[in-house]
Amino acid sequence: MRELREFRGAHGAFQAAGVGLAGINADTLAGNLTWSDRLRLPYPLLSDPERVAADAFGGLMRLGIGGWTIELFRRRTILAGRDGMIAAIWDKVHVGGHAAQVLAAARALEGA
Template sequence: MTEVFPIVLNVGDEAPDFDLPRDGGGHVRLADFGGKPLVLFFYPKDDTTACTTESISFTALKADFDKAGVAILGISPDTVKSHDKFVRKHALSVPLASDGEKTMAMAYGVWREKSMYGRTYMGVVRSTFLIGADGRIARIWDKVKVAGHAEEVLAAAKEL
């Protein structure tokens, strides 16, 4: 396997720009959120247990994020068609971006080597970035455990 050294982002760094297709059609860009804090949650795959739980958790708190003036965007390598099906099946209200080329995952350093059952492979490491209204990274959660995560992100977002 070819070694890939992920980009390492730190709190205070400027958030990498993006322009990706999204569920429901159209594109989503970092500039679309200018002047507003943004939560980016990267997850490996639509409709898997942990990814579904995480997406439903962010959906359940979306009104609280909205009230705090914070936008949310989920990102995975899945297709827009897969996202649309996932959104319908679980009544998700958070937008989902399709990073099929993994350019955003690589720019944010979440496309990394993983292992399961003794097999190594490349994939998205579940991670969340809180971007401040100034476009700089305010907080990073790496190798996220889903339970209680959306609540923790909301608490941090309210502190911005």
């Protein structure tokens, strides 16, 4: 939730830089609509309950525990350029200051 709020707070700066935002998780669409309304998110919060997008982008962590395999969403940020190509990936996301890191990388990408 803290990460959603941080990106919400930086949304205007992302818009000014010409960068679109979207969040994604395994919650249901109804659950994400509730979170989006409650937090007043100015960007879409996408639902991936079947974990298709998470698997495609390497966002799943599979753990074997006592003969069982569980799948967890890994906190991950992906920055795509205007050409649609992945420009940067953050795998070990520390929420505090992360939106500023992503914004700086997006601005650097535009300046390149």
